Amino acid sequence: MKRIYLLLACLLFNTLALFAQNTTESRTAVIRTAGFVCLDKVYNSELTAPYDILQHTIYRDSLNYIECFVVTPDGKPFVTSEGLTITPHYSFANVPDIDILVIPSTENSMDADLKNKRYMEWIRYAAEKAEYVMTLCDGAFPLAATGLLNGRLATTFPSDRERLQKMFPEVKVKTNVNFVSHGKYITSVGGALSFEPALYLAQKLYGYKNAHRLGVGLVLDWQLSEIPHIVIEE
Amino acid sequence: MKRIYLLLACLLFNTLALFAQNTTESRTAVIRTAGFVCLDKVYNSELTAPYDILQHTIYRDSLNYIECFVVTPDGKPFVTSEGLTITPHYSFANVPDIDILVIPSTENSMDADLKNKRYMEWIRYAAEKAEYVMTLCDGAFPLAATGLLNGRLATTFPSDRERLQKMFPEVKVKTNVNFVSHGKYITSVGGALSFEPALYLAQKLYGYKNAHRLGVGLVLDWQLSEIPHIVIEE
Numbered sequence: 001m002k003r004i005y006l007l008l009a010c011l012l013f014n015t016l017a018l019f020a021q022n023t024t025e026s027r028t029a030v031i032r033t034a035g036f037v038c039l040d041k042v043y044n045s046e047l048t049a050p051y052d053i054l055q056h057t058i059y060r061d062s063l064n065y066i067e068c069f070v071v072t073p074d075g076k077p078f079v080t081s082e083g084l085t086i087t088p089h090y091s092f093a094n095v096p097d098i099d100i101l102v103i104p105s106t107e108n109s110m111d112a113d114l115k116n117k118r119y120m121e122w123i124r125y126a127a128e129k130a131e132y133v134m135t136l137c138d139g140a141f142p143l144a145a146t147g148l149l150n151g152r153l154a155t156t157f158p159s160d161r162e163r164l165q166k167m168f169p170e171v172k173v174k175t176n177v178n179f180v181s182h183g184k185y186i187t188s189v190g191g192a193l194s195f196e197p198a199l200y201l202a203q204k205l206y207g208y209k210n211a212h213r214l215g216v217g218l219v220l221d222w223q224l225s226e227i228p229h230i231v232i233e234e
Numbered sequence: 235m236k237r238i239y240l241l242l243a244c245l246l247f248n249t250l251a252l253f254a255q256n257t258t259e260s261r262t263a264v265i266r267t268a269g270f271v272c273l274d275k276v277y278n279s280e281l282t283a284p285y286d287i288l289q290h291t292i293y294r295d296s297l298n299y300i301e302c303f304v305v306t307p308d309g310k311p312f313v314t315s316e317g318l319t320i321t322p323h324y325s326f327a328n329v330p331d332i333d334i335l336v337i338p339s340t341e342n343s344m345d346a347d348l349k350n351k352r353y354m355e356w357i358r359y360a361a362e363k364a365e366y367v368m369t370l371c372d373g374a375f376p377l378a379a380t381g382l383l384n385g386r387l388a389t390t391f392p393s394d395r396e397r398l399q400k401m402f403p404e405v406k407v408k409t410n411v412n413f414v415s416h417g418k419y420i421t422s423v424g425g426a427l428s429f430e431p432a433l434y435l436a437q438k439l440y441g442y443k444n445a446h447r448l449g450v451g452l453v454l455d456w457q458l459s460e461i462p463h464i465v466i467e468e
Contacts, residue, residue: 044282045452048318049426052279055316068317077321082289083302084282087311087319158453191453192283195426218279219392219412219425 030064032131032205035071035098037123038088039106039113040078046104046136047080049194053202053214054100060210071095073118081107092122100201101130103139105190110138110163114145124148130184134197137190144168153230154187155180178227183234195220196227264298266365266439269305269332271357272322273340273347275315280338280370283428287436287448288334294444305329307352315341326356334435335364337373339424344375344397354379364418368431371424378402387464388421389414412461417468429454430461 034054051068058065072078075091124146127133135143140156143149150170155177165173174180179188179197188197199222203211215222268288285302292299306312309325358380361367369377374390377383384404389411399407408414413422413431422431433456437445449456
């Protein structure tokens with residue numbers, strides 16, 4: 001009799017296990033990675049604003065969201081322009097594949113960073129491989145320096161547009177827009193408006209309703225039509 | 235003859251040294267401190283947005299600015315709600331005097347944080363002592379729990395206002411405003427609008443032109459009159 005109970009218990013266990021497996025497997029998880037590449041003197045808001053929008057997608061759908069992380073060349077703590085000390089999740093040596101590469105500006109985006117060979121080589125490699133590349137503020141400079149923006153429309157921090165155009169004459173620098181999305185490259189003005197290119201990308205990936213909900217979570221009434229921007233599909 | 239040149243050189247040096255001293259001493263440095271109190275699961279944007287506005291005041295006038303720092307109970311690294319690991323500048327044990335206390339919200343501002351005795355006792359002490367207290371989003375809850383908002387107008391994250399009112403019936407919770415400044419207490423909706431209460435305070439301390447300039451640095455056209463807000467002087 002004991003043996004029968006044991007057998008029944010085993011059957012029940014197996015059935016439940018199979019059921020659980022099927023339930024889990026009924027939807028395939030779609031998890032994109034967003035890698036925020038940082039150096040010392042990165043600006044806080046240009047790191048955290050898009051980070052928050054993209055990371056909050058996990059509250060939308062736990063099987064279809066964006067996993068955010070910070071990567072630096074050596075994986076050691078860095079100090080932001082405003083003085084926060086942040087420990088990155090990865091170094092260039094151990095960072096997972098990046099679907100969405102995000103380049104926030106640093107104090108040195110227009111000069112010293114461009115001479116940082118290891119950083120620049122990695123940016124080119126990661127940007128070419130990524131599904132999307134987003135720059136905030138002067139993050140457009142290292143991206144432009146890879147040549148990947150050549151022939152494309154782009155923008156940057158308002159008072160640095162002229163410099164971007166002079167340094168990279170093959171980039172078509174746009175004024176009077178908050179962001180430009182040209183193919184997979186999204187460049188933006190940065191600062192407090194750094195939420196916008198991320199909300200635009202969220203809308204592209206998950207639709208208006210979901211993007212709007214992400215905005216509400218950060219007390220923004222997201223309406224793409226109200227934002228000066230340019231979109232060119234490739 | 236050589237001695238005369240040496241004497242003249244000495245005289246010149248002393249005169250220049252005195253002149254330099256007088257020039258430096260002609261203005262007294264006015265440096266306010268802004269302490270951002272954090273716990274694990276603090277929200278990124280509610281920490282960095284006001285931090286950036288207040289910290290950037292150093293670019294306005296190197297003798298009259300706000301020095302920002304992060305303080306936690308134990309001074310050990312904490313992890314934000316979105317997953318950034320930040321090392322604070324101070325613990326409760328060694329934090330300098332705070333002129334502007336900033337309380338960003340955490341995931342637990344409405345419940346667990348209020349039961350954190352050490353945190354709550356420190357909040358009350360630091361808030362009473364500060365020249366200004368600013369809360370972002372649900373940072374209003376720990377401040378209200380001290381009793382310091384009793385009889386005063388305040389606000390919080392839009393969908394948490396009803397809860398704030400229920401939990402603290404002596405606080406006059408306002409809706410349809412982005413921030414409330416009642417005496418030294420500035421409470422605000424938080425999220426992406428967390429720049430606003432800091433710009434308001436910058437305008438109060440340094441005037442409209444300087445606040446506007448701080449806004450431009452973060453691509454914001456700061457106009458207080460366009461922001462729904464309430465100010466009550468005490």
